[in-house]
Amino acid sequence: MVFVASTDVDHLVEFKYRPRIKAPNGAPGEGSKRAGRDGEDVILPVPVGTIIKDLESNEVLCDLRTTGERFVAAEGGRGGVGNAAYATPTRRAPRFAKPGLAGEERTLILELKTIADVGLVGFPNVGKSLLISKVSRARPEVADYPFTTLTPHPGVVELGGYRSFVIADIPGILEGAHKGIGLGHQFLKHIERTTILLLVVDASPFCQLPPREQLIILGKELKKYSLPLSLKPRMVAFNKTDLLDEASREALERAEKYCRRLKMTSFRISALRGDNLKELLETLYARVYEERHPEEPFPL
Numbered sequence: 001m002v003f004v005a006s007t008d009v010d011h012l013v014e015f016k017y018r019p020r021i022k023a024p025n026g027a028p029g030e031g032s033k034r035a036g037r038d039g040e041d042v043i044l045p046v047p048v049g050t051i052i053k054d055l056e057s058n059e060v061l062c063d064l065r066t067t068g069e070r071f072v073a074a075e076g077g078r079g080g081v082g083n084a085a086y087a088t089p090t091r092r093a094p095r096f097a098k099p100g101l102a103g104e105e106r107t108l109i110l111e112l113k114t115i116a117d118v119g120l121v122g123f124p125n126v127g128k129s130l131l132i133s134k135v136s137r138a139r140p141e142v143a144d145y146p147f148t149t150l151t152p153h154p155g156v157v158e159l160g161g162y163r164s165f166v167i168a169d170i171p172g173i174l175e176g177a178h179k180g181i182g183l184g185h186q187f188l189k190h191i192e193r194t195t196i197l198l199l200v201v202d203a204s205p206f207c208q209l210p211p212r213e214q215l216i217i218l219g220k221e222l223k224k225y226s227l228p229l230s231l232k233p234r235m236v237a238f239n240k241t242d243l244l245d246e247a248s249r250e251a252l253e254r255a256e257k258y259c260r261r262l263k264m265t266s267f268r269i270s271a272l273r274g275d276n277l278k279e280l281l282e283t284l285y286a287r288v289y290e291e292r293h294p295e296e297p298f299p300l
């Protein structure tokens with residue numbers, strides 16, 4: 001039974017529907033001293049980032065971080081030895097043989113490591129990095145040009161009273177859109193590993209795309225990709241509201257109406273001035289809490 005990290009799978013849902021997996025048996029030996037066929041390996045592809053633990057000891061057996069990495073979870077049993085092997089000149093056909101042994105059996109826990117509770121998604125330059133650096137100790141580079149690294153920058157948001165969650169700036173969306181590239185694969189793998197998406201939108205008059213159009217394009221890009229991704233809970237942060245003028249305020253109101261129609265909670269914030277960040281974080285935390293404890297109501 002071999003687990004292999006693969007970029008072709010994004011989640012572990014298959015294992016939920018197929019909790020018991022058995023490798024096929026080998027075949028018994030045959031006449032004319034022929035050995036039976038060996039049992040075949042079962043190859044189980046899992047997403048990169050899957051951790052495999054032993055159910056009983058809770059010990060981490062492996063952390064499949066790179067594509068193609070393998071973990072042999074259970075060995076097949078040794079085959080038996082036929083009576084021909086025990087033949088002697090005086091006993092040509094012994095009436096005994098050594099039976100094959102059963103293969104290993106074990107119960108494992110598969111976990112897909114998330115990089116963050118909240119993943120920030122937005123066009124370049126909308127203020128994702130500045131927001132992260134304002135609400136956590138992470139210090140991603142803040143730049144007034146579209147920054148193009150594809151590494152997420154997770155930061156811990158502390159709200160006091162042991163309440164905290166991880167937020168990650170995930171650059172990459174539409175960075176190559178002008179070249180018709182759309183979402184990078186790397187980027188998608190990162191947001192797969194977050195629980196909630198915060199769509200960050202530039203509401204300032206200096207942004208070429210009005211906020212509602214930014215949301216529509218982000219929504220389309222996310223939908224193009226996959227079902228699990230399009231089902232993730234979303235919230236919206238309209239950023240740079242310190243720069244609003246009359247026209248951009250109206251455009252923002254249209255975008256807010258669009259959010260209400262899609263039942264997405266939205267906030268007007270300024271990462272630069274710190275406006276409304278507390279309210280945004282508290283609401284995000286409440287949503288993260290719900291995701292972590294789906295069966296309990298959020299304590300008010």
Ligand SMILES: Nc1nc2c(ncn2[C@@H]2O[C@H](COP(=O)(O)OP(=O)(O)O)[C@@H](O)[C@H]2O)c(=O)[nH]1
Nearest residue numbers: 125126127128129130142143144240270271272
């Ligand atoms: N006026 C104003 N500028 C902001 C605000 N948030 C970010 N910026 C500026 O927008 C630029 C891009 O910010 P950055 O965080 O690097 O954007 P990212 O590409 O989304 O990570 C920087 O020059 C920031 O200082 C804001 O709330 N108000």
Ligand SMILES: [Mg+2]
Nearest residue numbers: 128129147171
């Ligand atoms: Mg950035």
